[in-house]
Amino acid sequence: MSLLHILREGPVTILTINRAETMNPLGAPGDGDAFTSAINAINRDLACRAVILTGAGRAFSAGGDIKAMRDKTGTFGGTAPAISDGYRDNIHLMLRALYGLRVPLIAAVNGPAIGLGCDVACLADIRIASETAKFGVTFLKLGIIPGDGGTWILPRVIGMSRAAELFYTGDVIDAATALDWGLVSRVVAPEALMDEARALAGRIAQQPPHALRHTKNLLRQGQQGSYDSALEMAANTQAMMHTTADHAEGVAALIEKRPAHFTGA
Numbered sequence: 001m002s003l004l005h006i007l008r009e010g011p012v013t014i015l016t017i018n019r020a021e022t023m024n025p026l027g028a029p030g031d032g033d034a035f036t037s038a039i040n041a042i043n044r045d046l047a048c049r050a051v052i053l054t055g056a057g058r059a060f061s062a063g064g065d066i067k068a069m070r071d072k073t074g075t076f077g078g079t080a081p082a083i084s085d086g087y088r089d090n091i092h093l094m095l096r097a098l099y100g101l102r103v104p105l106i107a108a109v110n111g112p113a114i115g116l117g118c119d120v121a122c123l124a125d126i127r128i129a130s131e132t133a134k135f136g137v138t139f140l141k142l143g144i145i146p147g148d149g150g151t152w153i154l155p156r157v158i159g160m161s162r163a164a165e166l167f168y169t170g171d172v173i174d175a176a177t178a179l180d181w182g183l184v185s186r187v188v189a190p191e192a193l194m195d196e197a198r199a200l201a202g203r204i205a206q207q208p209p210h211a212l213r214h215t216k217n218l219l220r221q222g223q224q225g226s227y228d229s230a231l232e233m234a235a236n237t238q239a240m241m242h243t244t245a246d247h248a249e250g251v252a253a254l255i256e257k258r259p260a261h262f263t264g265a
Helices: 031-044 066-071 080-099 116-122 150-158 160-169 175-180 190-205 209-222 227-241 245-256
Strands: 004-009 012-017 050-055 105-109 112-114 126-130 134-136 172-174 186-188
Touching (some): 004 031, 012 190, 031 080, 050 116, 050 190, 105 190, 112 116, 116 134, 116 150, 126 175, 126 190, 186 190, 209 227, 209 245
Parallel strands (some): 012 050, 112 134
Antiparallel strands (some): 004 012, 134 172
C-alpha cells in the first residue's frame, strides 16, 4: 500500500497519509522518496494551487514507528552512523520536500499529531484541527531528542516559551489548547474538518497562481531575512507581477465589480 493517497479535486490536491491501521506512522524506508515524488509533481503543475494534507482513520500521524524503534529495524536500525544517514536520507528528505512545497499547504489535523507527526503538521502554512486532534513533541519521553527539525519549526509557530514547555515536559495538548496557543487557526467538529479544509483551499485556489506561489515564498523568506532584504525581494517580485495578464485581470475585475478569473498568464 502506498504511503500517500493522492486525490486531485480541480486546483486542489489532497494528500492523505495512508497507514490508518497503525495511526499513520512516518519514517519507514522510502517515505522520503514518496513525499518528494508527490511534491515535485505538484510544484511542476501550475494548475495545482493548494494542497490539503490529512491522515486516514483516527490519527493525523502518531509519529515515528515505535515498534521499529523497539526492534531496531528500518530507519532506526544499525549503527549510529547508519541511523544518522537514515534521518538525513529519509525522514529529513520528507520534511525538506514539505518545506519546499511552493503552493499553500493546509494541514487538516483529524486526530493525534505526535512527534514527527506534529513536526509535519507544523510545516503547513495553515492548520485546521478536528475537536479530536491532539499535539505533542514527546521525544524526550522516548529517551531521544527532537530529530526532525522540530526545534526550528515549533518556536516559529507558537513561540519559544511554549515550544520549550512542550519539548521539555513531553505534554500532549488538546485541540482547544492548540487553538489558544496559535498552533491551529480553527477547531471544528470531526465531520466538518474536510469540508472546512476544502472550502479554505477553494478560496485560496481562486488567487492568481504565480502571485500565490511568490507570496508563499516571500512569507518563508521573511521569517529568516532582514526587513531590507524582504523589501528588495518584494520590489523585484512585484515588478514581475505588474507585467502579467493576471494583474490586468485583477484590476479590470475590481473596476467592473465582478469576480476575477486568473489563468496564470
